[in-house]
Amino acid sequence: MPWIQARLHAAKEQVDALEDALLATGALSVTLMDDADQPILEPELGTTPLWDQTLLLGLYDANTEADTLQQRLQLAFTAEGGALLPNCKIEILEDKDWVRAWMDDYQAMQFGQRLWVCPSWQQPPEPDAVNLMLDPGLAFGTGTHPTTALCLSYLDSAIQGGEHILDFGCGSGILGMAALLLGAERMTGTDIDPQALEATQENAKRNGIEPARFQVFLPENTPELQADVTIANILAGPLRQLAPHIAQLTRPGGQLALSGILAEQASEVQACYQQWFEMDDPQFLDDWALLSGRKRQER
Numbered sequence: 133m134p135w136i137q138a139r140l141h142a143a144k145e146q147v148d149a150l151e152d153a154l155l156a157t158g159a160l161s162v163t164l165m166d167d168a169d170q171p172i173l174e175p176e177l178g179t180t181p182l183w184d185q186t187l188l189l190g191l192y193d194a195n196t197e198a199d200t201l202q203q204r205l206q207l208a209f210t211a212e213g214g215a216l217l218p219n220c221k222i223e224i225l226e227d228k229d230w231v232r233a234w235m236d237d238y239q240a241m242q243f244g245q246r247l248w249v250c251p252s253w254q255q256p257p258e259p260d261a262v263n264l265m266l267d268p269g270l271a272f273g274t275g276t277h278p279t280t281a282l283c284l285s286y287l288d289s290a291i292q293g294g295e296h297i298l299d300f301g302c303g304s305g306i307l308g309m310a311a312l313l314l315g316a317e318r319m320t321g322t323d324i325d326p327q328a329l330e331a332t333q334e335n336a337k338r339n340g341i342e343p344a345r346f347q348v349f350l351p352e353n354t355p356e357l358q359a360d361v362t363i364a365n366i367l368a369g370p371l372r373q374l375a376p377h378i379a380q381l382t383r384p385g386g387q388l389a390l391s392g393i394l395a396e397q398a399s400e401v402q403a404c405y406q407q408w409f410e411m412d413d414p415q416f417l418d419d420w421a422l423l424s425g426r427k428r429q430e431r
Contacts, residue, residue, distance in 0.1 A: 134226050136192040138201060141167055141219040144182045150218070153208035154190035157201065163189040191225075198222050243281060244288025247310055252338055262313050265338050266306060279391040280306065282415060282422035283365050286389045287311050290361060290424075296320070298359035298381055300374075301366040301392075302348060305332025311361065312341055320357060321348040358383035364390050368397040372404050379408035384430045390423045398423060 138159070142150050147164065154162050167187040192201070206217045240250040246262045256263040287307065291297075293315035299308035302321035309332070312319050321332050329348040336346055349355070362382045364371060371378075371390055382388055388409050393401050398414045398421040405411060409425035416422075 134194045134224050136194060136196045136198050136201065137223050137225050138188075138190040138192070138205065139221045139223065140188045140190070140205075140217075142186050142188060143218070144184050144186060146214060146218060147182055147186050147188065149209060149212035149214045150188050152212045153205050153214070154188065156208040156211075157190075157192075157204045158196060159190035159192055161191045163191075165189065198224070241276070241281075243284035243310075247284060247288045247314060249284065249306065249310070262310075264306065264310050264313055266304065266335060278417040278420040279365050279393075279422070282391050282417050282420065283307050283363055283389060284310055286415075286422060286424060287314060287361075287363065290387055290389070291316050293317075295360035296357070298322075298357065298362040299332075300362060300364035300378060300381075301370075302332050303328050303365070305335045305348070307363050307365060308332065308346060309335050309339055309341065311363075312336075312345055313339060316361070317345070319346040320354070320359070321346065322351050322354045323348070324351060326350070354381075357381055359386055361387045361389070363388075364392075366392045368393045368401050371401055375404045375407070379405070379427065382408075382427050384427050386427045388423075388425050388427065391420065393421045393423065395419050395421050397421070 138154065140150055151162050164182070165187040166183045167185040201222050202217070202220055205220065209217050240248055240254060240257050242248050247264065248256060248258060248261050249264045249266055250256045252265045284307065287310050291311050291314040295311070295316040297308055297311040297316045297319040299305065299319060299321040302308055302323045305321055308319035308321045321329070323329055329350070332348050336343070359382050362378060364378060371393065388405065390401065390405070395416055402411050402414065402423050405423065405425065409427050411423060411425035414421045414423055
């Protein structure tokens, strides 16, 4: 069935009253979105930051009287202490199979010379290539984001065969699974989200990877190890905080790749890891960076 949607463009100080007005007029859900290309990637703990300009989307049942909804929103907004209702548009959303539409749009992608990431419902375009069959859904990581693309291209060139991989913040497991298919011997994955560990296990099964070749853990249960290649696609703040731990888990002479880093954050994160690693020049894709290096030999 179709839905009725109210779109309101608001300043930050109006958001609470508008959200209450949407709910008071029968909205089944309210979504807040950035309305001015102002990403908030690393908010402080315990805070719920809002954008200076925020888009509110209120979703209503199809039986809602669309012709009077804007008037009712104005009355509810006034009751919440607001004045003139900000820019508002009422529209009809036709029902759509969004999962099917997304599946139709998601296509196989090549990274480097050997590696393809393919949706599990399609035939690989190059059957003899290294094909990672992925069914995205439970956790972040499909290859479409620049940070994941940077990491996959790095692995395509870095993996020579026989390595022990540490996938730190494994998400869907796409990076660790790619390394195993490229020839790594075994992989250890860690993530704070139990669903990410479940997604990694499911993707490993889908790609015919023997359980003995990979293990996944919550951070507090991760064993001490010395990885040949450590890869972490998280965020700049956690990467800085975790630098001593990540260095400890990488063997002397081992390789490191870090992403989830905005281009303007690259120099600060790189300086942090230079305590333990000889760092390469950063690689960039769109507004994102990948930092790589090799751990210094112990003296």
